[in-house]
Amino acid sequence: xxxxxCCDKEGVKKGPWTPEEDIILxxxxxxxxPGNWRVVPTxxxxxxxxxxxxxxxxxxxxxxxxxxxxxxxxxKLIVHLQALLGNRWAAIASYxxxxxxxxxxxxxxxHLKKKLGNQENAPxxxxxxxxxxxxxxxxEKCLQTDIGMAKRxxxxxxxxxxxxxxxxxxxxxxxxxxxxxxWLKPGxxxxxxxxxxxxxxxASSQGxxxxxxxxxxxxxxxxxxxxxxxxxxxxxLDEDESQGGFLEDMxxxxxxxxxx
DNA sequence: AAACTGTACAACCGCAGGCAT
DNA sequence: TATGCCTGCGGTTGTACAGTT
Numbered sequence: 513x514x515x516x517x518c519c520d521k522e523g524v525k526k527g528p529w530t531p532e533e534d535i536i537l538x539x540x541x542x543x544x545x546p547g548n549w550r551v552v553p554t555x556x557x558x559x560x561x562x563x564x565x566x567x568x569x570x571x572x573x574x575x576x577x578x579x580x581x582x583x584x585x586x587x588k589l590i591v592h593l594q595a596l597l598g599n600r601w602a603a604i605a606s607y608x609x610x611x612x613x614x615x616x617x618x619x620x621x622x623h624l625k626k627k628l629g630n631q632e633n634a635p636x637x638x639x640x641x642x643x644x645x646x647x648x649x650x651x652e653k654c655l656q657t658d659i660g661m662a663k664r665x666x667x668x669x670x671x672x673x674x675x676x677x678x679x680x681x682x683x684x685x686x687x688x689x690x691x692x693x694x695w696l697k698p699g700x701x702x703x704x705x706x707x708x709x710x711x712x713x714x715a716s717s718q719g720x721x722x723x724x725x726x727x728x729x730x731x732x733x734x735x736x737x738x739x740x741x742x743x744x745x746x747x748x749l750d751e752d753e754s755q756g757g758f759l760e761d762m763x764x765x766x767x768x769x770x771x772x
Numbered sequence: 773a774a775a776c777t778g779t780a781c782a783a784c785c786g787c788a789g790g791c792a793t
Numbered sequence: 794t795a796t797g798c799c800t801g802c803g804g805t806t807g808t809a810c811a812g813t814t
Contacts (some may be wrong), residue, residue, distance in 0.1 A: 526784075526785075527784095549799080550800090562800090563784085564783075566800075567782090567784085568783085601802075601803065602802055613801095614782080614783090618782085621781095623780090623783075639812090
């Protein structure tokens with residue numbers, strides 16, 4: 513038997529999501545919870561593929577998402593983690609629970625990469641600089657373990673704090689409500705009517721809805737405590753951010769991880 | 773005021789890994 | 794063990810909007 517159609521081209525809508533579709537999706541997930549995305553389009557009546565539904569939920573509608581206005585601290589953390597982990601946006605996002613990997617990736621590509629490009633002439637090819645690859649295997653193991661710990665801690669924390677679906681996803685309803693308010697604002701109705709790009713937080717709508725707006729239960733959630741995070745926290749508090757200290761930083765992580 | 777250019781971000785695509793059978 | 798399906802991830806693209814000429 514062949515794989516059932518998922519993202520086949522027939523009968524599947526593409527492009528920007530409409531408020532109506534968002535509402536349908538959120539309503540469905542409020543009732544059934546996220547997961548089993550394969551049946552979501554069928555059961556909800558959305559003319560979208562399962563991947564599109566999952567993406568929309570995880571990157572946009574999911575409660576607890578903080579969007580726009582990256583703080584200096586967040587940017588520093590992203591830059592540092594990117595240097596450590598490379599373009600593993602999901603891993604990086606695990607250290608910023610309120611941010612999605614897509615958001616971080618976009619922010620990196622549009623802001624941070626340029627910033628770094630201006631600040632330093634170090635090679636930037638999306639992977640670790642050669643000087644850091646000496647002990648790559650070690651760091652890989654250490655960091656991957658740490659990421660695993662972070663993910664577990666995060667999921668446990670969320671599991672503990674997550675009330676029954678109705679309460680949990682109410683914040684998602686708030687998301688939709690705010691989105692709709694934004695769409696209904698003068699000057700944005702056209703975009704909403706045409707599908708537009710949704711409540712895009714481009715410069716025109718900065719500060720309107722989701723800019724730096726945390727909607728959900730994770731408003732003040734902090735990253736799970738792991739050796740790497742402890743290190744990163746201390747690093748962020750450290751005023752000396754010179755690149756020359758990178759090897760010392762590496763040694764610090766290594767010590768923290770008890771790897772050597 | 774209009775045209776052009778650059779920026780930001782949502783969404784899509786394809787691949788890989790994990791899991792169930 | 795092999796196969797098929799589902800989910801997650803990273804790269805890339807399309808488009809709306811802002812700024813500039």
